[in-house]
Amino acid sequence: MTEVGTLTAIRALFPVLAALSSLALVPLIRLWRGSERDDAATYATFGVQLLLLATSVGAALAGAGYLSTLKVGQITIDPSEPGRLLVLLGGIVFAVIVGAGEGRRAGTMGQIALFGIAAIDLSLAIPSGIAPIALLLFASLGISGAAASGKDDVGRARAVFRDLRTVSLLLPAVVIAEILRVAISYAAVDASYATPASLAAGTALGVSIVLIVAAGVFPFHGRLIKIFEALPIVGSLLVGVWIPSALALIVMSELSALASSITDPLGGAIVPGILLAGAATLIFGAVSALLHDDIGEIVGFMAVANSGWLALAAAAALQAPTDTSSRLIVLPGMLTISLFGLWLVSVRRRYGTTSIRELGGWARRTSANGIALTAAIVALAALPPGAVLAARLNLLLLGGNPLIALFAVIGQVLLIVAAIRLLLIGFTPQSQTVHEAETRPFANLITISLVAGSLFVAAAAAGWLALESGGTGPLPPAPSVSPATSFAPVPSSEPSVEPMPSLTASPEVSPEVSPDGSPSGSGEISPAP
Amino acid sequence: MPSLELPLVLIAILAGTLAVTSAGRGAWVAIAILALSSSALEFSISDPNRIGLILRLSAIGIGLAAALPENLFERDALRRDLALGTLVRTLREHPVVVASAVAGLLLGLVPLALPIESSSDALRAAGIALLVVGLPPLLTSRFIEATTRAAVVTLSGTLLLRTSIFGALDPLGAIAIAAGFTCILVVGGSVATRISNAEEER
Secondary structure, eight states: OOHHHHHHHHHHTHHHHHHHHHHHHHHHHHHHHOTTSTHHHHHHHHHHHHHHHHHHHHHHHHOSSGGGOEEETTEEEOOOHHHHHHHHHHHHHHHHHHHHHOSTTHHHHHHHHHHHHHHHHHHTTSOSSHHHHHHHHHHHHHHHHHHHTTSOOHHHHHHHHHHHHHHHHHHHHHHHHHHHHHHHHHHTTOTTSOOHHHHHHHHHHHHHHHHHHHHTOTTSTHHHHHHHHHSOHHHHHIIIIIHHHHHHHHHHHHHHHHHHHBSSOOSTTHHHHHHHHHHHHHHHHHHHHHHOOBHHHHHHHHHHHHHHHHHHHHHHHHHOTTOOHHHHTHHHHHHHHHHHHHHHHHHHHHHSOOBGGGOTTHHHHOHHHHHHHHHHHHHHHTOSOSHHHHHHHHHHHHHTOHHHHHHHHHHHHHHHHHHHHHHHHTTSOOOHHHHHSOOOOSSSHHHHHHHHHHHHHHHHHHTSSOGGGGGGSOOOOOOOOOOOOTTOOOOSSOOSSOOOTTOTTOTTTOTTBOSSOOSSSTTOOOOOO | OHHHHHHHHHHHHHHHHHHHHOOTHHHHHHHHHHHHHHHHHHSOSSOSOOHHHHHHHHHHHHHHHHHOOTTTTOHHHHHHHTOHHHHHHHHHHOHHHHHHHHHHHHHHHSOOSSOOSOOOHHHHHHHHHHHHHHHHHHHHOOOHHHHHHHHHHHHHHHHHHHHHHHOSOOHHHHHHHHHHHHHHHHHHHHHHHHHHHHHHHO
16 A cells, blocks of 8 residues: 555544554553553543543544545545534543443443444544444444443443343334335336335435434433433443444435425425424423433433434434524534533542432532533523524524424523523532532543533534534445346336436436436435446 | 255255254254355345455354353363254254245245346345244344344344345445444443353342
8 A cells, every 4th residue: 555545544534543552552451550450441441531531532533535545445534524513522421421430341431432433433524325334323322332341230231231121123224215215216217106205205214213223312312311321421422322323424415305305295294294204203302301310311312302303303414404503503412411421420439329319409519510411401402593503493494393492492491491400400509419529629631521521512512602503514425326236137017117327316307306316415216327 | 046045045044943942052053054055145246346245244254252151162062052853853843933934935935026127036035034923032032142132143144034135244344344243243242241140149
């Protein structure tokens, strides 16, 4: 490989290389410090934090331009703007969370975070089709398995088992959606089969189900709650928020391309169904967050509510394919839930409990945690009003149903109330647990990084840094359909009309297919071989 | 190669059925045979670029090595569990699964009700039969090892169905799916071990 080729490969695969290097770094640090010494785990954690930050900086420097596009034979790795932005912010977020979590397994959690963000970057860098979705689903399973390891906890093992079942069920849905998508272009020229609109509805349903189940939209929220109950926070955030959000970007890209390729409205009740599921999820997550007394569960329900926004965004992508609002809300949502996760891990580490009955006065005792939660509330409310709030309102307008919009607004307000309730508990008289807890001076590295990290992430989530605009860029375009099968298949059904070579998006042949069949580059509809 | 297609399809369906109906050794051996036969169907053996096939077989091999229970290869027990009589008895004890496999096979032979130009009948039949056999235990089983095996059967069926229409996976897809097979087997094995350890402690 030439020097230029090597540099390109490093740019394209930087997060993956950083994750792989952690496999050598952590054992080396442990060897250097000696496994018996207490500070070996601390040094390993510090090393992984540095690696997370280096990944973040490296992804920002490598960027998503043509210089980072790697081509090896038939394989193309074309890093996308959203992928690189997620790595940039993910590196910072997880470095802070790993620091706040401390403990013997913090280094391992940092390694898991490295692999998680590498999988997200890679999946958003490969052309859409089955590969990126499969990669994300299996990465989610692998991460939950790795995060749950370490102790024989039945609850954790059952959460992973649930994940295994879910992932195995979603792959057939993706393949069926893929088959239906390819059939659309043929349906346009052969009236004896289903119409393009109904096939597009089937495709949209298959792809949306993947998002709805993976993200934990009502009534599939149980998996997300179990994940937040059982797994460590790094694993919970990756499996429950970050990977589903990356999946949402792919799904929205597919849905936009799909909706652009047909002129008729989608058949069935796909859009109203997704809208209803989104609004119900928001309300359900917010009310549950208000009614529960365990901060772990409350953060889990906040993640559920966030998945409601993802469902609303998916519906908006179908309604208005060219509008970028749907992709604009993904990043702020995941950053906000990560902030709550950061606050959760910090409070749990300091007070050793997650019950709010035992956490009275926590904010007066540890003001840094108070700052972190305030930052999370600001991010949740997207204050001061700007691009993020405008995007959310735009989504509700695109939905076109005032009742759904009203429910979503009520859900979001209740969510903010649930978060404020947590903050207010911090200013009540100190409980015995809080009073007896050991605290450390404000001026130390972990506390300072907690405060600085919270403020930075809140600024990004609330739209102050205008980082979110980078997350709406296009994903790599869909490849053409794979070569013919190895067994030279015979036609199982005689096509009544021989498809033309220029079948895709041909206005003369298919009046129902719009001339600009593939506007965003992703999910292009190609004829079967 | 087409001459091998039908025997491989039948072997894959039989192995898939045994993988979800047998317990212990018989099921794991059936999974290994299913992996071999479905990979051979999916990726052309005569294709000079065999990277997909090699990846798939290595991935499943690694996954099986991690997931296989201890004492699997005890010669006497293996001979007893894999005896023809035992296998036939297992199939006779699960008539619904066998009927599902046959129904899936017949259903798969019917042309798709979709305007897709070409599709291999045999691969499609194998894919649908494996999906029909694998999905029910994947949805309902409370046993981790059985669910893991059902996941492998379902995924194999899904990929055969996909191959019948689109052909073999592209290299990136092949890598992702190979990693997925390993992931399912390794995670399934580790979860099963952890739960049995925790229950023993209790």
